[in-house]
Amino acid sequence: MDLKLSKEDQAFQEEVRSFLKENLTEDIRYNTALGGAVRSDPATGDKWARILGQKGWLAYTWPKEMGGPGWNSVQRYIFESECALAGTPLVNSMGFRMVGPIIHKFGTDEQKAEHLPRIARHELNWCQGYSEPGSGSDLASLQTQAKSDGDDYIVNGTKIWTTGAHYGDMCFCLVRTSNEGKKQEGISFLLIDMKAPGVTVQPIIMLSGDHDLNQVFFDDVRVPKSNRVGAENEGWTVAKYLLEFERGAVAYTPALKAGILDIRKIASMERNGMGGSLMEDDDFRRRLTNLEVEVISAEYTEKRFMSALSQGQNPGPKASMFKLMGSEIGQRLSELRMDAISYYAVPNEPETREPSSNKRFVGPEYAQAVTAKHLNGRASTIYAGSSEVQRTILSKQMLGL
Template sequence: MNLDLSDEELAFRDEVRAFLDQSLTPELREAGRRATSVFMDKRYSLPWQRLLHARGWAAPSWPKQYGGPGWNEMQRHIFAAECARAGAPSLAPMGLRMVGPVIMGFGTVEQKAYYLPRILSGEDYWCQGYSEPGAGSDLASLKLRAVRDGDHYVLNGSKLWTTHAHWANRMFCLARTDASGKPQAGITFLLLDMEAPGVRVRPIITLAGEHEVNEVFFEDVRVPVSGRVGEENQGWTVAKHLLEFERGGGSAPGLKALLERTRAAAEAGGLVSDGAFRRRLAEAEVMVQAIEMSEHRVLAALSAGKNPGPASSMLKTQGGEAMQLVDELLVEVAGAYGAVDQPLARVAGSNQAAVGPEAVLTAMPRYLNDRAASIYGGSNEIQRDIMARLVLGL
């Protein structure tokens, strides 16, 4: 595995840097710095997506035939690293990184032609209907019913912790179409309109005081059969394909940028002179470096046409735990300022002055929001079960 960039890769990196320097407005940079979640506010992510789409860079992993740039693994890594370095806002992943690849792999010709261009442009903004009140890590126990009625499915039930459902005009969801056999065998993958009659969204305010997740209720919601992806009762296979994209690597560039900001804030506040803090900061740096090396190994495997196997579970777990560790360090740097709730000051372009250093303005809400990293995308316990089974043979 050669970590040195080739001349062509260096030229590509310089091209990306020049584009970011020219295209990222001060407001977009500020929004990126003040983000408290991996899910960016729609008012910043969509304008940035449109700028990237105009350049053909909105979906780095998409092949050219579907409107992507057709980049190789190293180009995608370079792009992610440069975006993190520049503080660019993150893009909503539900369309570009989740349902888009699923439609490519399992969708009909008509579904590809209709949905993929709308995902790229941002015309369709998606949410994910997976978790339910009694089906989180044990997703196969979901109970949202979808009963066939002619050319439609009729949905009744609910979904929980649905990120950005209050902004989305589309949802991809898993629904129960057969309850007679194994739980995994009776699930169907559906695409639906969030404005359909019978869909109701109720907000959930998080510990950080933010409206990011929701409950979604379905009462006799009619979904055309043409919105089904894959065969009826085969949605579990489609869902597993999607989770490969949700759990994949690529967290190291963002972690390195967050770690650099944490170190700079600690140096400015004098905490870096504390020996115990320096040791924990060094531990976090080692952890992030190990994740970066693991991601490079996955890049090498993918470039050679190999399947990285359970590496996605390992990187999902390690990436989330490293992020939480760095969050804890930044809260420690914030000190008493971390206890001040100042949501208006966190809004890009706000004229509300921050109480305390701006570098720690998002420390506490980030810490609270990122606690969910142990659960979303499959809990860490589930990921360790996968690693134990596939790597250790237990």
Template sequence: MDLKVPEQERHFREEVRAFLNESLTPEILEAGRKTTSVFAPVKEVMAWQRLLHAKGWAAPHWPKEYGGTGWSVGQRAVFAEELVRAEAPPLIPMGLQMCGPCLIGFGTEEQKAHYLPRILSGEDIWCQGYSEPGAGSDLASLKTFAESDGDDYVINGTKIWTTYAHHANRMFLLVRTRRDGKPQAGITFLLLDMNTPGITVDPIVGLDEVPEQCQVFFDNVRVPKRNRVGEENDGWTVAKYLLTFERGGQDYAPALGVQLQRLKQIAARQTTAGGGSLREDPVWAHKVAACESEVLALSFTEKRIKSALSAGKDPGALSSMTKILGTELQQRVTELGIETLGSQALVWQPQALVPGGDEAPLGPEYALTAMASYLNARACSIYGGSNEVQRGIIAKAVLGL
């Protein structure tokens, strides 16, 4: 992989910046500034996806024949970085980053033709039905059962921590279709319409007072067998493929780099007990430098993953590595944000984080999101497969333990 920045990529950065300056409305920008997790307010983020889709930029990592951009790994890195710099809200990942690539890899031609254009346009909003009350990191222990009945499956059970299920009209999920034998060998991957009779969605309010996750209940929910992805009882293979994109399809480094630059700017305004600038404090500066060096290393690894995916290769344990490094660095950076702001970070105003709301921040606007971002970052080393599980994958796949 060539890490030099060619001249055309410099021009590309200018093109991206011009598009963002022209296209990001005040409402979308406000949603981006007030986003404190990987999920932005739905109304504004879907408006942003429609603008990107009209430009042909909604799914840069998809193959061009399915609506991708055909960009190089370097161009995609530039695009990700400029999105963060412009404070654009992140797109909802379940369709674009997970279900879409999974269908490209395992879906039938009919499934691709039907679902992929709707994912790109935002006509379908997807949620992920994986975790259950007794099956989180140990996903193979899931119990939600789908019984075969003619041309349908009949589903009974429950899923939990189902992000944005209360906004989604589609779900991809894992169900058990066989109870005997090895647990992984009795799982099937299905697609379903969230408006199907028998589905109940119960939102869960988080520490930041935002209902992002939900519990979903299935009571004799009928799903056509044509909505199965892959073979019956072989959904574990499909699920592992999808998790490669969930763990390795996200760029952590661009956002982390921009966040650290903003922390430097904030620190320049903060004074220490001795009257000097916090940015000049050697202890604080050492912490920032340590984070910056690790973000740089992470960015190279993410580019290696993108290069492998672009060549049709499986990045394997690299996806687990970036998931560990990216989420733990995110936690460290949000902790450093709290340390940098001091008492200014203690103001708790969840209503001021609502786009279009009337409540003004009590302190500086740049401090408004610090505490909510810190709280949300506590979960990032758990979702998508806990970091302990990722270390186990690396130990097995790389070290042979």
């Protein structure tokens, strides 16, 4: 595996840097830095997503036949790295990263024509209706019912931990259309209009004070059968394909590398209690170096994986390995960042992080969102399948245990 960038890749890297320099305005960058949730605030995220959509770079993982730029794995990695280092908004990627590939693989020609161009331009916000109260990580135990009624389904039930449902336009949702056979059978994949009568969204405020999650209730919601993706009762197959892309189609290490740089910056400004900077503290420097070694190791492993993807292979069970590494290393980085800001880790003032707020944080600007990101980051080893689930997948599908 050759890790050196070719002249063509170097030229592409410069193109990305020029685009970011021209379009990533100071207000977008500032509002992004204030965020503590898994996404930037909707206004900032949507603004950046539309900028990328106009450039044709939002759905950057898509091939040209889907309406994407057709980048290879190296170009995608360069783009993700430069965006992470520049501090671009964390946009709602449910459309282009998750439901888009599903519609492309399992959808009808009509569904592709209707949804793929709009996803690529970010004309709609999507949310995911998978988890349900009481189901935990056992997705197949879902109970939301979709009963046939002529050309429609009548949907009743509830979904929980639905990220972005409060501003979502469409929800891709797993529902039970049959109770026959194994619990993995009888599940179908529907696209549901979040403005349809009978859809109710209730907020779930996170520990940090951010509103990113919700519980969604469906009460006699009428959904056209033309909004079903894939065959009836075969939604489990669709769901498994989607989860591979949720867990493995994104490069984790660019954000981890940016996290290392952020901690170095903070430690250079924080004092060590002995008159010098925190970076001069032997114990802190050792902990940071150990984490940096972990990130470098993950980067090399991830690049081997990217090489396989460039040859047309699906993420498969290896996606679980990267989800596992990315979330767990990310949490350790978050813990060290909390230690670096010392007593400024105590106050968490969500109102100061609102883009339109005129309230001032009690500490330095670089510490303002650290606590919120740490608190919200505790969920990274739970969502998209907990670490325990990822280890089970790896042990069964890769090790044959």
